[in-house]
Amino acid sequence: MTDQDHGGGWGAVPPVDVIRGTTAATARPPRKRMRRGPLVAIVAGVAALVLLVVGGGIGYANGMSTHAADRPVRAFLDDLAAGRASAALAAAGIEHDASDVLLTDAAYAKAKRTVTGYRVAAVRTSGDSASVTAYLRQGGQDVSAVFDLTRTGTDWGVFPVWQLQPPRLGTVDVSVRGPSRTPLRVAGKSVTTSKGGTASLSALPGTYDVAVRGGEWVRSDSASATVSGFGGTASSPVALTASLTSAGERAATKAVDAWVDGCIASHDPAPSGCSFYAYGEDPSYTYTNERWTLGTRPVVSVGAWSSEGWLVTTTTYGRATFSADISGPGGVGTATAGPMNVNASGYITGIGADGATFRSAVAPVSSESGS
Known part of the structure; x- marks a missing residue:
């Protein structure tokens, strides 16, 4: 059996190229695909540029932060x-x-x-x-x-x-009612006051303990000075009063006794710098073997520091008598004067390793005596 083309058979079917619209005359050539290597390079370059921009921004921000004022x-x-x-x-x-x-x-x-x-x-x-x-x-x-x-x-x-710029520091300001050049202890450090009894120390912010460092003789209550922040602010002034310890009071009494003993040892009816004296000598008589005798010693108390020193007050007067051998128109004999008061009021002006120093406040001529 033979296939034949009868007009409406297979011979009438158009070619496939015509149906698809891809005839040889109108067909487009296939696109050339980019190789993988160059494509990766371009993508990497773009990524690197983005990272560079981002990294630069981060680096600049970090730099500004680390260099902030x-x-x-x-x-x-x-x-x-x-x-x-x-x-x-x-x-x-x-x-x-x-x-x-x-x-x-x-x-x-x-x-x-x-x-x-x-x-x-x-x-x-x-x-x-x-x-x-x-x-x-x-x-x-x-x-x-x-x-x-x-x-x-x-x-x-x-x-x-x-x-x-260096900030202005505050100061610890201390004043001491006591002898000039009083030794202090501030935050464990040794300091000496000025002749006027003051000390001013630069300090960082904080609270500092302050006290007189007078050894066995002198003491004070402890205090503290607070420096707040910066700007040159001074602490509230710390005012200390130097007082004598028990050993200091004994040294003061010893100095007073030494002063009294020095006056009693004089052979002058009016001992220089002493609070007692005898008078009324008869110029027609000759006086020999002149001497003072202490009947009772004055009793004193030692008080607070004043502008002159630690105040010494006589609570009970002592008694002293003056005597001398005489010779004159009326013959020979013994003349006496007294007993008279011995006033030992005055000031302890200083104290140290050699003891205390006393100055009389009632003597006709001021004098000092060490213990």
Whole structure:
């Protein structure tokens, strides 16, 4: 059997290319696919550029953060809160010398109510100047402090370099009612008052114990001085009164006794610098073997320091008698005067290893006597 084309048979079916519209004349060439290597390189380049931009932004932000004006202030306060006084002073450029006995790690370690923390409240910049306001945690309270900074240059020509200006320190101010050059103990450090009885010591924020260091002779009640923050604030003045210990009072009494004994030892009817004297000698008689005899010794009490010294008050007068051998128109004999009062009121003007020094307040001619 033979297949034939009868018009509507297979011979009438159009070619496949014509049905699909892909005749040889109109067909588009296939697209060339990009090789994998160049494509990966382009993607990596774009990613690197994005990372560079992002990384640069992060780096700039970090750089600005590490070069912020409050950074030197934080470093200074971090050292202070950790008790590193010497490091803090160096970081702030605070000059000091051996006379600044409280500006040491040892002295600051003995201080109380020191800076234990802080928070930065505000940072203001204007050109090459900046100020940082911080609140210092001191003794359970917040103390305001303002720090000034100056821009000294840049790092890499971009980031500002800030230098903390030395903050003004407060002072521990002490006055002593006592002898000039009184030795003190402040936060465990030895200090001596001025001739006027005062001492002023630069100090970091804190509370410092203060007392007279008078050894066995002199004492005082202990006190404390508090320096709050910075800015040159002085502590409330600490006023101490130097008083004599029991040993000091015994030394004072011994000095008074020495003064009385010196007067009694005189052969003059009017001993120089003494509170008693005899008078009425008859010029027609000759006086020999003149002498004083102490009947009773005066009783004294030693009180508080005054502008002249520790006040010595006679509570019971002593009694003394003067006698001499005489010869004259009426013959020979013995003349006497008294008994008369011995007043030993005066001042203990100083005391030390050699004892106390007494000065009479009632003698015709002022005199001093050591024990």
